[in-house]
Amino acid sequence: MASSFTVPQRILHWLMAALILFNLLFTDAMETAGRLMFRGQTLTPEQVSSANIHVYVGIGVLVLGLIRLCLRLVQGVPPEPRQEPPLLRAVAKISHWAFYALFIAIPLAGIGAWYFGNKTAAFVHTGPLKLLMWALIVAHIGGALVHQFYWKTDALKRMTSG
Ligand code: HEM
Numbered sequence: 589m590a591s592s593f594t595v596p597q598r599i600l601h602w603l604m605a606a607l608i609l610f611n612l613l614f615t616d617a618m619e620t621a622g623r624l625m626f627r628g629q630t631l632t633p634e635q636v637s638s639a640n641i642h643v644y645v646g647i648g649v650l651v652l653g654l655i656r657l658c659l660r661l662v663q664g665v666p667p668e669p670r671q672e673p674p675l676l677r678a679v680a681k682i683s684h685w686a687f688y689a690l691f692i693a694i695p696l697a698g699i700g701a702w703y704f705g706n707k708t709a710a711f712v713h714t715g716p717l718k719l720l721m722w723a724l725i726v727a728h729i730g731g732a733l734v735h736q737f738y739w740k741t742d743a744l745k746r747m748t749s750g
């Protein structure tokens with residue numbers, strides 16, 4: 589079995605991390621657009637263009653997420669390092685699949701909100717799904733640090749230089 593993530597898997601990991609963090613952190617334009625839209629007000633073309641940056645970055649996450657899912661199913665992933673306790677290995681596995689579910693669910697809910705004006709989709713997008721994404725990211729970075737400095741595994745290396 590492979591001992592590292594493949595180069596395409598590594599590129600996708602870091603590219604998608606950047607796109608997702610962009611959409612989580614720079615929300616001003618989309619928040620303004622969403623507020624006006626749900627109040628039934630008209631948006632200026634500039635407001636629509638600014639909000640569309642969020643939309644296209646988010647659709648990028650959806651498309652790249654699907655490609656990455658196919659790659660994972662075809663190429664597989666390296667086994668969890670042996671130093672990691674079995675319970676935490678299971679937690680890591682579940683949280684990685686939860687990320688994949690979010691790569692699809694967050695953009696789909698966003699599409700429901702933006703293109704179909706669906707309030708429930710907007711609520712799910714900006715409430716529970718956003719929160720779950722943040723929680724996973726915080727736990728994920730924490731996990732990467734524990735791997736690196738406490739268990740001293742090669743986890744970070746196989747997602748960077750390989
Ligand atoms: C990885 C993908 C995405 C992430 C991480 C993301 C994240 C966010 C965040 C953090 C907000 C602001 C939430 C708040 O008010 O606190 C937001 C709002 C919004 N997003 Fe996204 N988004 C993504 C993709 C998309 C896509 C693909 C679309 C549409 C095609 C979209 C449409 C919207 C809309 C319409 C709002 C405003 C909703 C409202 O005001 O009620 N998002 N998104």
Ligand code: HEM
Nearest residue numbers: 597601605608609660684687688725728729732743744747
């Ligand atoms: C939005 C941010 C991020 C997301 C959504 C994310 C998502 C993922 C996912 C789904 C995996 C599972 C492997 C795969 O299928 O590709 C993974 C693995 C990994 N991530 Fe991230 N990641 C993010 C940020 C980070 C950051 C900031 C770090 C470093 C501190 C990091 C370090 C790693 C490492 C080391 C692995 C490999 C774990 C292993 O060997 O099993 N990730 N990430």
